[in-house]
Amino acid sequence: MNRARHHRRARAFPLAMLLAACAVAPPVSARVQPADAPADATKASVASEIRAGVSGKLKDFYGPRGYWPLWVEKDAIGPQADALLALIASVDVDGLAPRDYDPRGLQRLIEEADASPTPKALARADLALSKAFAALVADMRRPARGIGMRYLDPEVEPRDPDPSGLLRAAAVTPSLTDYIQTAGWMSPFYMRLRTARADYRARWGDLPGITVPEGVKLRPGGNTPEIALLRHRLGLAQGAAYDRALAARVRAFQSDHGLAADGIAGGQTISALNRGPAYYDQQLALNMERARLLPGPWVRHVVVDAASARLWYYSKGALDGTMKVVAGARESQTPMMAGMIRYATLNPYWNIPPDLVQSRVAPKILKGASLKGMHYEALADWSANPAPLAQSEVDWGSVAAGRSEVRVRQLPGGDNAMGRVKFMFPNDLGIYLHDTPSRDLFAKPARHFSNGCVRLEDAQRLGRWFFGKQPVADGSAPEQHQPLPQPVPVYLTYLTAVPTAQGVQFLPDVYGRDGD
Structure with missing residues (x-):
């Protein structure tokens, strides 16, 4: 039920109540100008009632803010409550049940506060709304099992959300109403897929199959x-x-x-x-679960989607930029993983994968090519400081036949497959984001050609975003490591349903991860 929202003048409360409320000072950020003194007094009275009635995890949120209400504007429950009720009514598209958040109970408390806006009634509604909001956000953020994301660092690993943290994040947004209407705690990818799924059901879901x-x-x-x-x-x-x-x-x-x-x-x-519509609804649901693992735009982070071969980066609640990438081929897939980009490597080597040494490097040498001419070098092992090997010390026939392996790396330079820089989030699969001299591949509509790493269309631009300035190598020495001012989360995902201005584009399942 939609409620016509209006604000009334602050009611006159007994002097004793106002004096008692003076002991509950609002946080500095909540203080208002003298012109709003009646509303300020109302909130102070509500804060006194919240302090008397709050318990459990909600107390961890309200206590540090002087028990100041979150949902009260002037002398009434604000429009952010309408936004929450509207969101609750639609959560079936998220795989949740509206009844779990007691919308009827919330509606009743709000109407009681509207009819008789006493501090006690406003406090009851404020606490109930906060409880429902925290529960809903936690459920929307909770990942499903079996999605296949690998977490490399504890900073990106999903945790059970703390209600006080969820409420604090909401309280500092410029507009709580906007934050709820856009579900600002969720990834923009999730929200666009969520809208697409609801629209798809409305347009095509009831047609005969x-x-x-x-x-x-x-x-x-x-x-x-x-x-x-x-x-x-x-x-x-x-x-x-x-x-x-x-x-x-x-x-x-x-x-x-x-x-x-x-x-x-x-x-x-x-x-x-x-x-049939059920198939596409299932595809949208699967991709929503993948997108559910991504953070909201208020977290500074990078998203790489291997299916569409694109990258996005976010901070401060907004998209800062996007670019094309080249992702892994079907036989050398870019995995779903999340980690922390901690440093950039300038003038990088390229450690050539052993299978490519066998299939590409060794046959060329057997036909007369030289390591030096190809700008490669052979090494004795995979340690941090390996001894170099002369080309003559390696049995290249054995390497080409797959009977033995040798470490080969490409030296830094203009033709290096890593380009001028690579951005590292340490992992045992050797996956990272990197520059590339192979610019022609970015013109292709399908860009699945790499050995699993992510080639960047504009590594320099991404570097400026990471560092706040262009990272520059100190001379020509190879493998110069520069730590980021602040580590940045990166999420490598796989979204085969992409919302567009016209509807939804269902992408080819290049890696065969969607199932039947």
């Missing part, structure tokens, strides 16, 4: 039995004509599924239709 024969191409002007099935599948009136209404409906379906919106039901369109 019948099969349209494949192997045909249906187009405007046609009049065949298959067209009658297509009309039925898309919820149009019975008939066999491919008229303007059907063409428009086909274009709408194509736009919402990332297909070329030409109004012609060809092989891809019919195949997409025959998967």
Whole structure:
């Protein structure tokens, strides 16, 4: 039920109540100008009631702020409560049950506070709203099992949220109403997928799940039995004509599924239709669970999506930038992992993976190439300070046959596969973000060519964001490590459903992780 919100003048409270409230001083950030003194007095009285009634984890939030209310504006519950009730009403799309957050009970307490805005009634509503809010945020943030994210550092590992921390984060936002309406504690990726799932259900979820024969191409002007099935599948009136209404409906379906919106039901369109709405709802739900693992935009962090081969970076509640990347090929996939980018390496080596040494380097040497000519060097082991090996000391035939291995690395320089810089989040898989001299790959629509690492379209720009200035090497010495001023979380994920301005684009499952 929508409530017409209005603010009333502060009621006159007994002198004894006001004197008692003076012992509960609001935090400095909550103090107001003298013109708002009546509202300030009301909140002080509410704070006194909150102090008398609060318990448990909520006390950890209210106590340090002088028991100052979170949901009261002037002498009434503010519009942020309406935003919370609206969010609760929609949480079925998150896989949650609205009844778990007692919306009827909240509505009753709010209406009681509206009808009789005494400090006690306002305090009861404030505490109940905070409890429901903290529970909802915790449930929305809680990851599902089996998603496959690997956590490299304790800083990024999911924890059971503390209600006081969730409420403190909400209390310092510029607008609590906006924070709730946008679910600012969730990743923007999650929220866009959430909206897309709700819209998808509304537009396509209730249509009949019948099969349209494949192997045909249906187009405007046609009049065949298959067209009658297509009309039925898309919820149009019975008939066999491919008229303007059907063409428009086909274009709408194509736009919402990332297909070329030409109004012609060809092989891809019919195949997409025959998967049925339940399939796409499941895909959206799966990708929401992956996106649930990502932080909200108020956390300074980087997201790399291997499926779309793109990178985004966020801070202070906003997207700071995005760029293309080259992600791992199907046989050398970029894993789902999260860690802390702690330093940059300038003038990097490239340690060539042993399988590439076997398949590419060794055959070239057997045909007469030299390590020096290729700007490579062979090393005795994988330690931090390995001894160099002369080319003649290595049995390259054995390496090419896979009977032995040798460490080979490419020296720093303009042709180095790492480019000028790599950004390190230590892990045993040797995955990192790095520059690249291979610029042509960024022009391709599908960019899955790497050996698992992430090649950056604009490493210099990302470096400026990390450091606040352009990191510069001190001379030509190789492997110069520069720590970031503050470590930055990085999340490597895999999103095969991407919201667009027109609908949702369902991307190819390059790595085969989505299942049947």
